[in-house]
Amino acid sequence: MKQKFSTLLIIAVAMLVLAACGTKEGAKSGSDTSSDGGDNKVYVVGTEATFAPFESIDANGNIVGIDVDVLNAIADEVGIQVExxxxxxxxxFSTINNKETDIGGSGITITEDRKKTFDFTEPYYESKLLIVVPSNSKVKSLDELKDKKIAVQINATGHVAAKKLQGETSTNILAxxxxxxxxxxxxxxxxDAVIGDNAVVYEYMKANPDKKLKVIEDAAFEKEYYGFMVRKGNTELLDKLNEGLQKIKDNGKLKEITNSEFWKE
Structure with missing residues (x-):
């Protein structure tokens, strides 16, 4: 009886081993579930969700906006998942380098300085800086802000423009x-004034019609282009994002989302 039980036990163990081997092979023949960029890998996207219309929080606590719609459309085209x-x-920026996130998506302007540390997709949106002042302000140009207090978003291109105007150590720049x-x-x-991205400025004014604001355009501000950001050297992910971006440019989805087709100029 004992010998028969041992034989049965050996058979049972052998069946479990075979079953385990079959499961492993099945996983290989299906979707790649590894952490190195397989179809089921979830790429984490870091954002700052007070940058409407590109990203904001809706009534249900979801992150929504142009960036979300664009990247989700890209993900659908190339079969990846994003969170x-x-x-x-x-x-x-810091979590990309720390490998806590995979993608930066927050209306990020592609600049030569940022390209030293990160890689960017091809552009998906054209932007430009504006000056915002109270409606009763007498300011009419960027040059008139040389000795005035300027509020900006920290380390954004508006901040860079303010430092270029007043100097790196100016105490009149409030970030x-x-x-x-x-x-x-x-x-x-x-x-006295704010320097910021045009779409965000206009969205703020639309959402706050009671605020008495005036917008000033200045020829000193050049066109800027937004891109999705990845860790320097992460060409596998960058290639996927660029592939998907090209597809939604070609099929008209990007124009539908952004109401812009600057890349065809």
Whole structure:
């Protein structure tokens, strides 16, 4: 009886081993579930969700906006999954390098300085800086802000423009975590003007029609282009994103989402 039980036990173990081997081979023949870029890998996207219309939080707590729609459309085209996390502007950059996130998506302007540390997709949106002042302000140009207090989003291109105008160490430059907060600080009387991205400025004014604001365009501001950001050297992910981006350019989805087709100029 004991010998018969041992024989049965050996057979049972052998069947389990064979079953385990079959499961492993099945996984190989299906979708790649490894952590090195397989179809089922979830790529984490870091954003700062107070940058409407590109990203904001809706009534249900979801991150929504142009960037979300564009990247989700790209992901659908190339068969990858993305997960959005609202982590704050500075963290969008630091978490890429720390490998806590895979993609930066937050209306990020492609600049030569940023390209030294990160890789960017091809552009998906054209933007331009604007000056925002109270409606009763007498300011008419960027040059008139040389000795005035300027509120900006920290480390954004508006911040760069303000430092270019006033100097790197100017105490008249007030840097805040978000562009809407910078505008509110100006309205509170703590700054004379704001320098920020055009679409975000107009979205703020649309959402706050009671705020008495005036927009100034200045020829000193050049066109800017947004791209999705990845870790330097992550060519596998970058190629996937560019492939998907090209597809939604070609099929008209990008134009539908952004209401823009600057790349065809």
């Amino acid at each position: 959005w996390r609202n982590i704050g502007w500075d963290a969008v 805040f975590e978000s562009q809407p907060f910078a505008i509110q600080e100006m309205l509170n009387g703590n700054a």
